Amino acid sequence: MKKAIFLIFSMTLCFSCSEDDKAIDTVVEEIERGAILRNIDRISPNFLRTDVQSAFTVVLEEQDLEEGGIFDFVRLYLQYKDRTPENGDLSASEIMLKDIPNTDFQTGSNGLPVGTVEVVYQEAIEAFSLDAGAIQAGDQFELRMEIHLTDGRTFSTENGSASIFTDACFFKSPYRYVINVIDTIPADLFTGVYNYEIVGDQTPSPTSGVDNQGIVTITTGPTSNVRRTSLIAEGLEFTIAGEMVYPKIYQSLNLFCRNSAFHALTGPDEQNFGLIDLTDDTVFELDLVLGYEGWGGTGNFDTPQTIKLRFSKQ
Known part of the structure; x- marks a missing residue:
């Protein structure tokens, strides 16, 4: 299981947070305190393939030991992942996109810096000198943020x-945020009551809380092409992009928020993606990693485990 390098929870700490809490006071490290960018609102998580002015937009709250007093700037890095390489793989390694100074953040209701981070689709295309016509629904950009402090x-x-x-x-x-390139689908597609079953050779650990089969209701998410189901403790969220299904990264498998040592996360498989027939929502598959990026929780997943879920509409 991964261990946090700078930011870890005290193993004996138990607390209940409200919106007014200074959450950074509960983030501890043996020697020094850290900083976080708390996600206040994911306004627009994906790019629309046919609209180069569509944008990824998220509202963030910066927290540090001095309540924003040592916040300097946020640096954005971007990577392009060509998930539809039939016309040639145009994938590009991470580059530094731009810096957002602390002056772009304003004091929020908690007395901490709050700012909007936005990356326009056209901006991402130009950053990699891509041909917009070669980008297909299902391709992805990956945005990584880095907080810089004045010290x-x-x-x-x-x-x-x-x-x-x-x-x-x-x-x-x-x-880190995954920005999917999407073509908008009707809101009623891939919603309703579904039977799910785990297919293939992988069987989840009994401690995962994921049964081998069951009945779930799939609902629309907060933005286009996003769907939600109660399959895991947090509520599994996934995005339909082109003919592929992408689970959201860093979703909580067991909601052990008070103790990181036992907290397990889920995410997408980097090699296999569930496929969808956009003309038929009766059956589709989704690949889900338990213990995503090594966040398996003590005793649950020594190594990440991928399971394939097949959903059949009832």
Whole structure:
């Protein structure tokens, strides 16, 4: 199981957070305190393939030991993942996209800096000198954020813990966001009551809380093409992009927010993606990683485990 390098929870700490709590006061490290970018609102998580002015937009609250007093700027990094390489693989490694200064953040209701981070689709295309016509629904951009403090320290994905990354817990600071390129589908598609079963050779650990089969209701999510179901403790969320199904990264499998050592997360498989027939929503498959990126929780998943779920409409 991964261990947080800078940001970890005290193993004996138990607390109940409200919106007015200064959450950073509960984030501890043996020597120094860290910083987080708390997700206040995911306004628009994906790019619309046919609209280069569509944007990824999220509202964030910066928290540090000095309640924003040592916040300098946020650096954005971007990567392109060509998930439809039939016309040639155009995938591109991570680049530095831009910096957002602390002056773009305003004091929010908690007395902490709050700002809107936005990446326009056209901006992402130009950053990699891509041909917009070659990008297909199902392709992805990956945005990573790095906090820079005035004392020279930086914090990003390598500095967190399971209970910091997931939106299921108070901190909601994944530092990393997957931006799917989508074509909008009708809101009623892939919703309703479904029977699910785990197919293939992989059987989840009994401690995972995921049964081999069952009945779930799939509902629309907060934005286009997003669907939700109660399959895991947080409520499994996935996005339909082209003919592929992408589970949201860093979702909580067991909601052990108070103790990162036992907190397990889920996410997408980087090699296999469930396929969907956009003309028929009666059956589809989804690949889900338990113990995503090593966040398996003590005794649950020594290594990440991928399970394939088949959903059949009732």
